[in-house]
Amino acid sequence: MAVSGRQTGRPTLEEVAARAGVGRGTVSRVINGSPRVSDRAKEAVGQAIAELGYVPNRAARALAGARTDAIALVIPETESRLFAEPYFLDIIRGVSAELADADMQLLLTLIRSSKERQRFEQYLSAQRVDGVLLVSVHGDDPLPDLARELGVPAVLNGRRSAGERVAYVDSDNVGAGRSAVDHLTGRGCRRVATITGPLDMYVARCRLDGYRQGVEAAGLPADDRLVAAADFTEEGGRRAMRELLDRCPDVDGVFAASDVMAAGARGVLREAGRRVPDDVALIGVDDSAVARLMDPPLTSVRQPIEEMGRRMARALLREITGADPEPCRVVLPTELVVRDSA
Amino acid sequence: MAVSGRQTGRPTLEEVAARAGVGRGTVSRVINGSPRVSDRAKEAVGQAIAELGYVPNRAARALAGARTDAIALVIPETESRLFAEPYFLDIIRGVSAELADADMQLLLTLIRSSKERQRFEQYLSAQRVDGVLLVSVHGDDPLPDLARELGVPAVLNGRRSAGERVAYVDSDNVGAGRSAVDHLTGRGCRRVATITGPLDMYVARCRLDGYRQGVEAAGLPADDRLVAAADFTEEGGRRAMRELLDRCPDVDGVFAASDVMAAGARGVLREAGRRVPDDVALIGVDDSAVARLMDPPLTSVRQPIEEMGRRMARALLREITGADPEPCRVVLPTELVVRDSA
DNA sequence: AACCGGCGTGGGAGCGCTCCCACCGTAGAG
DNA sequence: CTCTACGGTGGGAGCGCTCCCACGCCGGTT
Numbered sequence: 177m178a179v180s181g182r183q184t185g186r187p188t189l190e191e192v193a194a195r196a197g198v199g200r201g202t203v204s205r206v207i208n209g210s211p212r213v214s215d216r217a218k219e220a221v222g223q224a225i226a227e228l229g230y231v232p233n234r235a236a237r238a239l240a241g242a243r244t245d246a247i248a249l250v251i252p253e254t255e256s257r258l259f260a261e262p263y264f265l266d267i268i269r270g271v272s273a274e275l276a277d278a279d280m281q282l283l284l285t286l287i288r289s290s291k292e293r294q295r296f297e298q299y300l301s302a303q304r305v306d307g308v309l310l311v312s313v314h315g316d317d318p319l320p321d322l323a324r325e326l327g328v329p330a331v332l333n334g335r336r337s338a339g340e341r342v343a344y345v346d347s348d349n350v351g352a353g354r355s356a357v358d359h360l361t362g363r364g365c366r367r368v369a370t371i372t373g374p375l376d377m378y379v380a381r382c383r384l385d386g387y388r389q390g391v392e393a394a395g396l397p398a399d400d401r402l403v404a405a406a407d408f409t410e411e412g413g414r415r416a417m418r419e420l421l422d423r424c425p426d427v428d429g430v431f432a433a434s435d436v437m438a439a440g441a442r443g444v445l446r447e448a449g450r451r452v453p454d455d456v457a458l459i460g461v462d463d464s465a466v467a468r469l470m471d472p473p474l475t476s477v478r479q480p481i482e483e484m485g486r487r488m489a490r491a492l493l494r495e496i497t498g499a500d501p502e503p504c505r506v507v508l509p510t511e512l513v514v515r516d517s518a
Numbered sequence: 519m520a521v522s523g524r525q526t527g528r529p530t531l532e533e534v535a536a537r538a539g540v541g542r543g544t545v546s547r548v549i550n551g552s553p554r555v556s557d558r559a560k561e562a563v564g565q566a567i568a569e570l571g572y573v574p575n576r577a578a579r580a581l582a583g584a585r586t587d588a589i590a591l592v593i594p595e596t597e598s599r600l601f602a603e604p605y606f607l608d609i610i611r612g613v614s615a616e617l618a619d620a621d622m623q624l625l626l627t628l629i630r631s632s633k634e635r636q637r638f639e640q641y642l643s644a645q646r647v648d649g650v651l652l653v654s655v656h657g658d659d660p661l662p663d664l665a666r667e668l669g670v671p672a673v674l675n676g677r678r679s680a681g682e683r684v685a686y687v688d689s690d691n692v693g694a695g696r697s698a699v700d701h702l703t704g705r706g707c708r709r710v711a712t713i714t715g716p717l718d719m720y721v722a723r724c725r726l727d728g729y730r731q732g733v734e735a736a737g738l739p740a741d742d743r744l745v746a747a748a749d750f751t752e753e754g755g756r757r758a759m760r761e762l763l764d765r766c767p768d769v770d771g772v773f774a775a776s777d778v779m780a781a782g783a784r785g786v787l788r789e790a791g792r793r794v795p796d797d798v799a800l801i802g803v804d805d806s807a808v809a810r811l812m813d814p815p816l817t818s819v820r821q822p823i824e825e826m827g828r829r830m831a832r833a834l835l836r837e838i839t840g841a842d843p844e845p846c847r848v849v850l851p852t853e854l855v856v857r858d859s860a
Numbered sequence: 861a862a863c864c865g866g867c868g869t870g871g872g873a874g875c876g877c878t879c880c881c882a883c884c885g886t887a888g889a890g
Numbered sequence: 891c892t893c894t895a896c897g898g899t900g901g902g903a904g905c906g907c908t909c910c911c912a913c914g915c916c917g918g919t920t
Contacts (some may be wrong), residue, residue: 186644188906199870204908214868231644235580236906239875244577249626253611265607269595272628276637284591284626286614295618302528302573410811439811446813469752469781471788471813530876541900546878554898578876581905 187228196224207232246281247492248305250296250319252312253288262464263481267311267333270485278493280306301326307492309333315376329495331488331504335378343495343503345487349379352477352510353386354393356431356459359475359512361394365429365457368394369402371416371441373433380408383433383461390431402427406437413440421448428456429518435460435467435476442470442517457518461510472516480508529570538566549574588623589834590647592638592661594654595630604806605823609653609675612827620835622648643668649834651675657718671837673830673846677720685837685845687829691721694819694852695728696735698773698801701817701854703736707771707799710736711744713758713783715775722750725775725803732773744769748779755782763790770798771860777802777809777818784812784859799860803852814858822850 193203198217205213206221224230238244249271251264268284275282283305287293300308300323307329310319313336320342323330332344353370360368370387373380384403391398401423406412413432417440420427432438438460442452450456452472460467463478491504535545540559547555548563566572580586591613593606610626617624625647629635642650642665649671652661655678662684665672674686695712702710712729715722726745733740743765748754755774759782762769774780780802784794792798794814802809805820833846 190906201870212868229643231640233581233644233906234646235577235586237908238577239575239581240907240909246625262604268626269628272626273630276628276634279637282626283588284610284614284624286611286618288615292618295621298573301571302575304576410807436807465752465778466807466811469808470811532876543900556898575876579878582877582879
């Protein structure tokens with residue numbers, strides 16, 4: 177109670193070795209799963225570890241070896257406000273699950289200012305993580321390339337463009353837009369509009385492409401007045417919906433590129449006295465809690481978010497061990513969840 | 519392109535020292551802000567650091583010193599599914615903001631199984647972080663005490679009981695319940711019910727206490743049939759609301775201890791043909807996105823979540839440096855955000 | 861019988877830092 | 891003029907690990 181000095185008092189490799197009656201090297205080999213160890217030694221070491229409750233010192237490991245056993249998940253803060261928030265939590269969930277099995281640490285880095293961004297870049301170049309996971313990158317984000325130059329393995333969530341060269345895990349955003357519009361036209365909508373995300377993001381452009389494909393496939397005339405650009409926020413959704421109502425009062429279906437924007441749109445529709453789905457059918461993307469709780473519950477295109485997180489982690493792990501000659505290029509399918517709004 | 523060996527090639531303390539024409543010790547002193555350095559040396563070292571782009575090696579630091587410059591934010595996964603999800607994101611946001619300034623790393627740890635829990639406990643005892651932040655602890659969670667025993671600084675988000683001995687940052691949950699009920703009775707409700715969280719959580723009991731105080735202050739009879747226990751989930755909210763409707767058809771106001779439960783209750787009320795707020799007024803807690811997006815928009819008690827995160831981080835930092843003789847005991851005020859549901 | 865290859869092993873040499881001790885010089889006191 | 895005091899400094903000794911080299915010892919060759 178008196179002394180509060182934090183003496184670790186933890187057993188070291190050396191002590192384990194002594195107890196097991198072997199050398200330091202052998203213990204290290206056992207711990208790291210080297211094949212060049214006799215069963216007898218393996219067993220003795222295992223027992224000594226158990227008895228002593230030995231846990232390797234990560235700092236020492238990082239210093240001696242050339243790795244840190246940690247990866248960073250980077251979230252540009254500007255995005256986290258905009259995006260459907262639960263999205264990040266789901267990503268984190270998936271990443272964390274996959275990482276735990278590999279006994280790797282997850283460092284969370286929110287970047288909200290250019291100062292913090294700079295700090296992170298320094299961080300990267302100091303090789304203080306074995307790899308990075310980058311979420312919601314804009315088309316012009318230099319971070320992925322920086323990582324590549326520095327030789328730090330990186331995996332993106334979403335692409336910056338069709339020709340993305342850095343490893344990525346994405347969802348089928350074209351298909352998402354397409355399936356939403358197909359559903360809308362399938363239930364009889366003839367004037368289908370869309371509320372897009374920020375068009376400097378590839379994800380937003382893809383969903384728009386899907387929308388266009390769907391419109392064309394239904395034999396409906398393309399009409400740019402039916403396209404309103406927004407920014408993934410609720411307020412953006414409101415503004416866009418007002419625009420649409422203004423330009424095309426006869427709109428009878430709306431594909432919003434996120435649930436949150438759909439929620440904004442829904443508010444405007446209510447104020448305008450349009451019933452959902454009778455007057456205007458509405459579909460969002462993300463299948464988030466918001467969708468379930470809306471009135472009427474929102475039909476939405478589900479992305480396998482947690483699975484994306486898991487895949488990203490797995491891909492990064494492989495990239496770190498150098499097991500992958502080719503960078504990961506995964507596009508996961510989406511799924512329309514039909515509720516009452518369309 | 520050929521060789522991909524990750525040779526760091528980063529400058530070391532030694533190199534900085536050589537360039538600045540001083541000893542290793544002096545450079546270390548400058549970096550760590552020791553007062554025992556002449557201005558001349560300070561300047562020379564500063565310049566050498568800038569020229570070389572020196573960044574200290576964290577692993578070496580951790581190994582030599584007795585710290586890691588990292589703290590862990592622990593989220594029991596069972597909770598994260600139940601709780602209003604954006605909650606955690608806001609906490610993270612606050613924590614991260616405060617930590618960035620202190621140049622500390624944020625380790626995110628989701629605990630979803632007893633195996634992972636065990637791993638984390640091992641982790642803790644291996645002193646691999648300088649401190650821990652624990653979120654949403656149940657009354658019987660042993661983790662805080664474990665941390666205390668191991669001498670690892672810890673700060674809780676929320677208390678486990680009135681007599682919490684570990685440092686904490688909480689919000690005024692009694693006040694939250696009280697202000698909600700006051701508002702309800704103030705607008706004329708005479709049969710005010712409550713849907714509680716899991717009663718093994720102090721936060722839930724506090725909100726219930728606040729409810730009771732409010733009922734009594736309004737001179738209304740206490741009636742246990744007006745209290746339905748749930749678990750912070752939407753489905754729990756539904757069930758509880760059905761119970762209430764069943765037991766007390768004359769209920770005219772409901773205080774739900776979370777927005778998500780309020781959303782569940784709202785659905786049941788709609789199905790039962792009760793209008794909100796005309797027949798039954800409804801209030802939630804959290805002021806989350808869900809509240810804004812409900813129909814009608816939900817009156818809710820706002821907690822300063824991000825601020826709590828910030829305070830927790832600050833408290834932990836102080837606890838780590840030993841600047842605080844007393845563990846932090848902060849209770850932040852809440853605020854009723856009036857919308858249309860009550 | 862001397863030879864060789866390879867498995868299994870012990871332990872030295874760092875990794876880059878912090879801690880701390882010893883040392884220098886200078887300034888004030890005796 | 892010597893003695894002490896202390897601010898400022900250099901550098902040794904680790905921290906606990908991984909890497910790798912060198913050394914046995916074995917069986918199977920010539």
